Amino acid sequence: MISQAVPPTSIYLPYLAELLRVESIAEREKLFEFKLSHGKELGHKPGQFVEISLFGIGEMPISISSSPTRKGSFELAVRAVGNVTNALHRLSKGATVGIRGPFGNGFPVDNLKGKDIVIVAGGIGLFPLRSLINYILDKRSEFGRLIILSGSRTPQERMFVNELEKWHKREDVELLETVDEGDEEWTGHVGVVTTLSSEVHIDPEKIFAVVVGPPVMYKFVVAECHKKGIPDERIIMSLERRMKCGIGKCGHCQINGVYVCQEGPVFTYAEVKKLREAI
């Protein structure tokens, strides 16, 4: 009668992971480096997420910020906004957390191979995109141009400043940055991320756009992509939802009939535009 036998173990049981390092990124954001206690790799793809447990506080879906090409540990960049994330921010090196996952589909790296890629990051959208950027950099010859457009609200809210500087210096990366509001010290571009578009010249035949940012950003970026001639199938985005289970049961992440934790969180715009309430 039931189509599957009782499984040997619980899909809700987290593995333990040790916190190796904490680094401050910005006022409300920190980077956490973890190693799974069983010694194995997390085995993720760029764009996937984990459920992180702070036992007694709760569990949260967090995108993975490190590239799987960098072995031995993995990194999560987290903004402190709720109970679990604030508790995570209070942890220091040596603490133990629970990890389930990796979950979700991740960025379609195989489809991106040989293509030019323009990455559009809004605010902490850079957190999941950093995994993809470092993946591409570690396999640089397998990809075409790498253009990164990064937008922050203010100069203080720029994420991964050291890495941005590093990418800036590389000849095989075209990085353009902007802030919504500048200050006395900021000499760079001012304006929302779409205002960088006029400075970018692309070959629409061989480019993929990968876009992650606050929901409000997507429709403006998609409009710019369309202006540049990038078709919907090659506009890729990662959607935020509060996945409580990560395994397609609890229903919290559902957009229409789609479970974002299963079919997503990465979608092409061709898929997203068929969904209502998606962005």
Place this chain on the structure above:
Amino acid sequence: MENKIIEKQNMAPFVDNLINAEAEVIGPKRKDGKYAFDKLIETGELCLDYDTTLLPPKMYLFPPKETLIKFELGKEPKVEPVAEAKPLILFGVHPYDIKAIELLDVAFSTTNPDINYLSKREKAVIIGVDCLNPNPNAFCPSLGTATAETGFDLMLTDIGDSYVVAIGSSKGEQLLTKYAETREASQAELAQRNSERQKALARYKVTLNISPEELPQLLGKSWDSPWWKEKSEKCLSCGSCIVVCPTCFCFDVQDDIALNLKEGERYRQWDGCMLADFAAVAGEGNFRGDKESRFRHRMYRKGKYIWERYEKLGCVGCGRCASACLAEIASPAETFNKLKEESK
């Protein structure tokens, strides 16, 4: 399928034998003028001619609150999975609730098998009973859920002085052999069962003016209907409809910690898309922040999304939501009929 007869005077001993010998027996009992599934202490409490129960028997397979893991804090936290299950006999389950359990079986076993549900399900015996006195809000015949051919171990039908018992599994057959006095069913008695089922069909008061197979397509083109806003304005966002639903399986996950701040547990509890913060994310975002979108999402799950994913309808027509809803907006039949009318 093999059929037997249990004379009515032999039903009480059968149930008593089950209560005494086999496992915890859960059945419909009277409760404040309505009916509720509960543990049977004695046969006399069992009401097999009920209309519907307040809550579906789902609660014994997917409890309102259930521990998923236990943990002990410390330098090296200890974590262990919890999946409690004990032998259970669900006695007197109506066909629509059996159909709902068949959906849950698929939902909890597909892709990522859920040990908490499946271990309970494996230990549960389902003894069904045909619903001959339907609740006034039910519309099972329109969805093909008024009777069930699968999903049970035994299925009873009241034919007057006796029950016809259809045997659905070897587990059911063993229980019957061991604990009940039965005899072979005659052709006349089987004909009588058909006749009782036919008579019951005529007692349903609500009809769907569309076949269930057409629902996904109808909903597919009804997204922008004014109905969603118009009807949902009265919604109290109380979640009564999702709590009483036999097919709803969404949940929330929370941690609890003991007063010693050392031991704790992670549990899941029923949650659902009609509650205001169900689709909320960190910060201030809520992807279904208004009543209209939540109301529509629930109806789409019932008639489209679940069907497209699991090839089973997300509604079995039991009418519990319509009975529980204070704002009188929850009946899927009303919405589906309205949309059908609009689409003409």
